[in-house]
Amino acid sequence: MATPSQILLEYLPKSEGLLPQWQLIVATMAVFNTIQNFATLKLTRRLYARVPSASITALQARTFAVWTLTSAVIRGYAAYNINNKTIYDMALLTYLIAFGHFTSEICFFRTAKINLPVLSPVIVSTASLIWMLRQYDFYVAP
Numbered sequence: 001m002a003t004p005s006q007i008l009l010e011y012l013p014k015s016e017g018l019l020p021q022w023q024l025i026v027a028t029m030a031v032f033n034t035i036q037n038f039a040t041l042k043l044t045r046r047l048y049a050r051v052p053s054a055s056i057t058a059l060q061a062r063t064f065a066v067w068t069l070t071s072a073v074i075r076g077y078a079a080y081n082i083n084n085k086t087i088y089d090m091a092l093l094t095y096l097i098a099f100g101h102f103t104s105e106i107c108f109f110r111t112a113k114i115n116l117p118v119l120s121p122v123i124v125s126t127a128s129l130i131w132m133l134r135q136y137d138f139y140v141a142p
Helices: 004-011 019-039 042-047 058-080 085-107 116-134
Strands: none
Touching: 019 042, 019 058, 019 116, 042 058, 042 116, 058 085, 085 116
């Protein structure tokens, strides 16, 4: 009889390297963030800490949740189809969009301040972008 860890391993991406597993981890975390955005405004208000709390609305949080869920789906597909150029490119672009969003909120719009809730997606998007660009030829055949 298989152990729980053996059963779990059967569902992990089978592609070579760690990037597929990273995509799955990030996608899973995004699902939890999606649920949080649908459930409460508390963490979203911590993210956009330089604006009045009342300006962070449930509509904004739900919109952010849908975007986050969309990113999670794309990254989840990338985890299991990392050698598919189209899916790889789409996943890479989700990180570029996230990086652009959070950077613009910090630097241009000044709605977010540098704190843990903002640093986490900035670090994940930056590291993922660099990793995916550096490993592009390894995963996507030229």
